[in-house]
Amino acid sequence: MKRIKIKQDLCMACMNCTIACMAEHNEQGKGIFDLDLTDLKNESRNHISLDSQKKPAPIFCRHCDEPECVFTCMSGAMTKDSETGIVSYNEDKCSSCFMCVMSCPYGVLKTDELRNSVVIKCDVCDGREIPRCVENCPTGCLYVEEVGVCL
Amino acid sequence: MKMCNSADVVLQEFAAGKSQETSFNRVEKQKIKCGFGQLGVCCRLCSNGPCRITPQAPKGVCGATADVIVSRNFLRAVASGAACYLHIVETTARNLKSIGQNKGKIKSEKALNDLANTFGIEAKDLYDKAIAVADKVLADLYKPRFEKMELVEKMAYAPRYKKWKELNILPGGAKSEVFDAIVKTSTNLSSDPVDMLLHSLNLGISTGLYGLTLTNLLNDVMLGEPVIRQASVGFKVVDTNYINIMITGHQHSVFAHLQDRLIDDDVIEIAKSVGAKGFRLVGCTCVGQDLQLRGEHYQEVFSGHAGNNFTSESLLTTGGIDFIVSEFNCTLPGIEPIVEEFMVDMVCLDDVAKKTSAEHIPFSKDKEVEISQTIIEKAKDSYVKRRGNVTIDIPIHGHDDVITGVSEKSLKGFLGGTWAPLIDLIASGKIKGVAAIVGCSNLTAKGHDVFTVELTKELIKKDILVLSAGCSSGGLENVGLMSPKAASLAGDSLREVCESLGIPPVLNFGPCLAIGRLEIVATELAEALNIDIPQLPLILSAPQWLEEQALADGAFGLALGLPLHLAISPFIGGSEVVSNVLMNAMPDITGGQLIVNDDVISTADVLEKIIIERRKSLGLAVELVPVNA
Numbered sequence: 001m002k003r004i005k006i007k008q009d010l011c012m013a014c015m016n017c018t019i020a021c022m023a024e025h026n027e028q029g030k031g032i033f034d035l036d037l038t039d040l041k042n043e044s045r046n047h048i049s050l051d052s053q054k055k056p057a058p059i060f061c062r063h064c065d066e067p068e069c070v071f072t073c074m075s076g077a078m079t080k081d082s083e084t085g086i087v088s089y090n091e092d093k094c095s096s097c098f099m100c101v102m103s104c105p106y107g108v109l110k111t112d113e114l115r116n117s118v119v120i121k122c123d124v125c126d127g128r129e130i131p132r133c134v135e136n137c138p139t140g141c142l143y144v145e146e147v148g149v150c151l
Numbered sequence: 152m153k154m155c156n157s158a159d160v161v162l163q164e165f166a167a168g169k170s171q172e173t174s175f176n177r178v179e180k181q182k183i184k185c186g187f188g189q190l191g192v193c194c195r196l197c198s199n200g201p202c203r204i205t206p207q208a209p210k211g212v213c214g215a216t217a218d219v220i221v222s223r224n225f226l227r228a229v230a231s232g233a234a235c236y237l238h239i240v241e242t243t244a245r246n247l248k249s250i251g252q253n254k255g256k257i258k259s260e261k262a263l264n265d266l267a268n269t270f271g272i273e274a275k276d277l278y279d280k281a282i283a284v285a286d287k288v289l290a291d292l293y294k295p296r297f298e299k300m301e302l303v304e305k306m307a308y309a310p311r312y313k314k315w316k317e318l319n320i321l322p323g324g325a326k327s328e329v330f331d332a333i334v335k336t337s338t339n340l341s342s343d344p345v346d347m348l349l350h351s352l353n354l355g356i357s358t359g360l361y362g363l364t365l366t367n368l369l370n371d372v373m374l375g376e377p378v379i380r381q382a383s384v385g386f387k388v389v390d391t392n393y394i395n396i397m398i399t400g401h402q403h404s405v406f407a408h409l410q411d412r413l414i415d416d417d418v419i420e421i422a423k424s425v426g427a428k429g430f431r432l433v434g435c436t437c438v439g440q441d442l443q444l445r446g447e448h449y450q451e452v453f454s455g456h457a458g459n460n461f462t463s464e465s466l467l468t469t470g471g472i473d474f475i476v477s478e479f480n481c482t483l484p485g486i487e488p489i490v491e492e493f494m495v496d497m498v499c500l501d502d503v504a505k506k507t508s509a510e511h512i513p514f515s516k517d518k519e520v521e522i523s524q525t526i527i528e529k530a531k532d533s534y535v536k537r538r539g540n541v542t543i544d545i546p547i548h549g550h551d552d553v554i555t556g557v558s559e560k561s562l563k564g565f566l567g568g569t570w571a572p573l574i575d576l577i578a579s580g581k582i583k584g585v586a587a588i589v590g591c592s593n594l595t596a597k598g599h600d601v602f603t604v605e606l607t608k609e610l611i612k613k614d615i616l617v618l619s620a621g622c623s624s625g626g627l628e629n630v631g632l633m634s635p636k637a638a639s640l641a642g643d644s645l646r647e648v649c650e651s652l653g654i655p656p657v658l659n660f661g662p663c664l665a666i667g668r669l670e671i672v673a674t675e676l677a678e679a680l681n682i683d684i685p686q687l688p689l690i691l692s693a694p695q696w697l698e699e700q701a702l703a704d705g706a707f708g709l710a711l712g713l714p715l716h717l718a719i720s721p722f723i724g725g726s727e728v729v730s731n732v733l734m735n736a737m738p739d740i741t742g743g744q745l746i747v748n749d750d751v752i753s754t755a756d757v758l759e760k761i762i763i764e765r766r767k768s769l770g771l772a773v774e775l776v777p778v779n780a
Contacts, residue, residue: 014185015187015203015205016183016185016186018205019186019187019205020186022205022206023186032184032186032189032190032724033189033190033720033724033747035186035190035724036727037190037192037204037205037206037209037217037725038204038206038209038217038727039206040206040207041206042206043206043207044205113206113207135183136183136186137183138183138185
């Protein structure tokens with residue numbers, strides 16, 4: 001599978017990955033100028049936080065080999081694809097227990113801001129050749145690595 | 152090295168064959184843009200920042216919303232652009248004043264008399280008149296903000312002046328207005344987006360009437376008025392038998408003495424003493440367009456216009472340039488390593504355009520004899536030092552049949568001293584409307600000159616006559632659209648008009664300063680029809696705007712009430728208020744409208760639709776007259 005990897009030292013906290021993610025998942029259109037930055041509907045699936053040394057740390061979904069979010073999901077909304085290795089979220093099946101949010105070891109999963117009813121989750125841009133966040137990273141901090149699927 | 156496309160295929164191939172890095176290469180490495188910057192919602196005004204607006208963080212630390220941040224950034228950019236043009240007109244007026252004081256060369260008494268009449272100056276002596284004209288301009292520029300500039304009413308079209316007065320956007324002293332725009336947009340000052348947008352329009356008026364229009368007219372006095380003529384353009388104009396001085400900038404009057412001096416016998420002898428035939432000025436950037444525009448008066452010294460802003464780096468890699476004199480933008484930082492490699496010495500006459508590798512010789516009219524002599528000696532030394540030590544490779548690039556020298560006066564003269572023939576062609580529908588394609592070239596709207604050239608081709612196909620001023624015209628002439636043969640690319644109706652008059656479908660007004668000349672054309676057309684400017688079937692597009700100056704020009708276009716198209720957003724998309732005011736409310740404010748569209752075909756359709764709507768409201772035929780009718 002393709003995993004988004006991070007060289008933390010290269011992160012400058014420009015948040016281009018964040019805005020790229022919002023644009024890619026915007027129902028109004030994918031262009032940067034389609035993006036309304038005042039609309040809470042536009043949420044990013046990744047974020048930058050500061051680590052204990054106050055250095056920027058990009059937090060991205062790893063589509064884990066041993067996905068806690070899938071293990072703790074009781075409704076079957078979170079699944080790991082055995083061929084692609086991608087961990088997907090099905091909003092229709094979600095019962096909003098948010099065990100996935102609590103169990104994610106990276107703290108990347110979160111509920112949606114507006115309704116607190118669904119989970120905001122990376123879909124690796126749904127088959128896009130290069131994920132939009134990686135494409136828009138100016139420093140090379142984000143990159144894609146092909147890794148074997150371990151089940 | 153990867154590089155962007157250029158509409159100028161010969162130039163692109165030439166650049167691709169060279170090892171020197173240019174902007175064409177660097178743009179590929181700068182492809183990833185900051186989304187917050189593009190939307191205009193990054194604020195660096197204080198140490199709590201930089202702040203960026205997101206749905207989760209809708210306000211900066213201070214409480215500034217996206218609307219506040221975007222409008223502050225926008226007004227700052229317009230103010231900087233206005234400052235640049237006001238610097239140019241200030242230099243130009245000071246030079247004219249000095250000519251008056253020192254009884255120097257006045258090349259067009261008519262241009263001086265016209266200005267004196269407009270300003271209401273009655274001095275009899277020519278030199279007194281020149282001083283009085285220059286003083287009027289300078290006095291306005293230096294007024295405080297609370298004193299309105301006096302020449303605005305004399306220069307502006309009356310219905311526009313009335314509108315500006317109603318809107319309370321008549322400018323006080325131009326430099327003071329820029330000053331307070333900077334104050335207004337500083338930390339924790341204005342947070343009123345609408346006030347800041349109106350201030351932008353105010354700056355647009357002083358940019359347009361003073362920075363653009365008056366710079367042209369003052370230069371016409373000192374350097375001669377444009378005369379329509381055929382000229383050569385492109386790299387082919389470089390003749391290696393001469394000592395070639397490339398000029399970059401916007402302040403033609405700074406070269407007034409030098410360009411005359413270069414063809415004096417004793418100076419030609421200096422060139423001959425080192426094996427050259429003489430000295431030549433090679434046009435590049437807007438001041439090259441200025442020389443081309445007035446080329447009738449400089450046939451011997453001016454070899455022709457080589458290209459626009461982003462052509463300058465490649466021009467230097469031909470090895471044919473021996474010396475550079477710069478006085479303003481666009482003097483790209485990118486030329487410096489190339490200049491070093493090709494052993495080209497540089498002199499800068501105005502420290503606002505100082506390059507690290509250039510020697511700064513502050514220009515003053517009183518010392519021009521001495522300065523010209525220094526430049527001549529240095530150019531000769533540079534020539535001697537480099538020739539034989541660098542490779543010279545001048546490609547076959549350009550055209551020999553470009554129509555230049557078009558101005559508000561020369562075009563009217565060509566039409567028989569009246570706009571009636573043009574109005575008749577528009578009224579009958581043979582010319583559907585007029586598009587002013589102006590501004591710069593950038594490398595991001597599809598590539599170097601790509602959007603400009605493609606849009607122009609679409610518009611002329613629709614029988615819309617295109618007038619151009621700025622680096623856009625440098626691109627358009629180098630791809631052949633300003634040669635009479637380009638008529639074959641126009642729609643049947645426009646083609647017939649062009650072929651019968653022997654003109655191209657795209658007319659070259661010269662440098663970006665000449666956007667001021669286009670404004671005079673628009674005003675005179677409106678006057679002849681007894682309508683206001685927003686009613687004209689005329690649109691404005693700066694598809695490949697590059698710099699802050701272009702935004703100040705654009706603010707002038709909006710103040711004039713023109714639809715203004717840009718292919719790239721002026722960093723306002725993050726604010727609903729700013730976008731709404733400029734794109735939706737502006738038609739009810741000034742009659743203008745900002746249109747941001749990055750697709751060539753749909754842009755051409757939108758602009759055509761506006762022209763057709765205006766034709767309808769003027770009661771003009773909307774269906775085109777069949778050819779040969």
